[in-house]
Amino acid sequence: LGRAPGTDQRTMQALRRQRSGEVDDFPADVRELIRYFGDQPGAVQAVPGQGLEVPVWLLGSSLYSAQLAAAMGLPFGFASHFAPGLLLQALELYRAQFQPSARWPKPYAVVCIxxxxxxxxxxxxxxxxxxxxxxxxxxxxxxxxxxxxxxxxxxxxxxxxxxxxxxxxxxxxxxxxxxxxxxxxxxxxxxxxxxxxxxxxxxxxxxxxxxxxxxxxxxxxx
Structure with a gap:
């Protein structure tokens, strides 16, 4: 998962992906998606999906996703195929700040080139x-x-x-x-x-x- 829409502004508008506010709700979106794949039913049940425990990874090209992946105990992929400048700093931050989770007791890093x-x-x-x-x-x-x-x-x-x-x-x-x-x-x-x-x-x-x-x-x- 990544924050960026993965396209240009005009295509993003055609897909109706405008944000309604300035508050960054990406961390809440990630937690919500993880819940859909969990065993605890919520107000909205994902069928199929619930209970599958589909692994969620964060993809980033900056330091933001590295820190979020560390805080949530998730594996992290860095997009150095188009953003090589922050690769080493992002990996260092991710590993230094990693908080173990049930599925990922230690950091797991993927580098894309x-x-x-x-x-x-x-x-x-x-x-x-x-x-x-x-x-x-x-x-x-x-x-x-x-x-x-x-x-x-x-x-x-x-x-x-x-x-x-x-x-x-x-x-x-x-x-x-x-x-x-x-x-x-x-x-x-x-x-x-x-x-x-x-x-x-x-x-x-x-x-x-x-x-x-x-x-x-x-x-x-x-």
């Missing part, structure tokens, strides 16, 4: 241009389908846009098997993550499957 792996370094870099273009377009408010990869980024992007994109994607692992293996080893050592989640926006379905295949094989070997 972009992985674009291929059989050659050149191919991986080519495929990665899709993600680079996607974020460059987002900065201009131009959301849409994944762009096709290109041999090199065009001159239409300003130095400021390119720098912002590079900062956003700083934690991405891109390359052949050896380079991605080294990156995974370094990331696990640096973060102590209990799990890694891979995001792989690649246009070609075959290339996307190959990227995940390489990453899965590397994780098993680690």
């Amino acid at each position: 972009n992985v674009v792996a291929a059989d050659t370094e050149r191919e991986a870099r080519f495929l990665f241009t899709t993600l680079q273009q996607q974020f460059l377009r987002l900065y201009r408010g131009d959301a849409g389908k994944l762009p096709l990869p290109v041999q090199e980024l065009g001159e239409e992007w300003s130095p400021r846009e390119l720098m912002a994109m590079e900062q956003t994607l700083a934690r991405s692992l891109v390359g052949d098997r050896d380079r991605v293996r080294h990156g995974l080893q370094a990331l696990l050592a640096e973060t102590g993550a209990d799990e890694l989640m891979f995001n792989g926006p690649i246009v070609s379905h075959e290339a996307r499957l190959r990227s995940f295949e390489i990453a899965a094989e590397l994780m098993q070997s680690l």
Whole structure:
């Protein structure tokens, strides 16, 4: 669960997801949802759902969800695939402030990163241009389908846009098997993550499957 609507403002308005007040009621929403999956019936009974004890995780890209997950004794995932700057600080806060719960006696952290792996370094870099273009377009408010990869980024992007994109994607692992293996080893050592989640926006379905295949094989070997 995350606080953000997961889309742009116009789409959010079309979904009628405006908030009626300024008070942040996300913690209450999380508790309410957990109750629906519990054994204690409330005013509203979830059918199906009640008694299933569906595990609830918090996803964040800032320090807020890290602290809330710690206070509620929930597992926590950090979205460093687009917000790498606060990754280490968020994990430190989460682990330091964690309050054990019945299901989670100790903290459990997942780190999400972009992985674009291929059989050659050149191919991986080519495929990665899709993600680079996607974020460059987002900065201009131009959301849409994944762009096709290109041999090199065009001159239409300003130095400021390119720098912002590079900062956003700083934690991405891109390359052949050896380079991605080294990156995974370094990331696990640096973060102590209990799990890694891979995001792989690649246009070609075959290339996307190959990227995940390489990453899965590397994780098993680690």
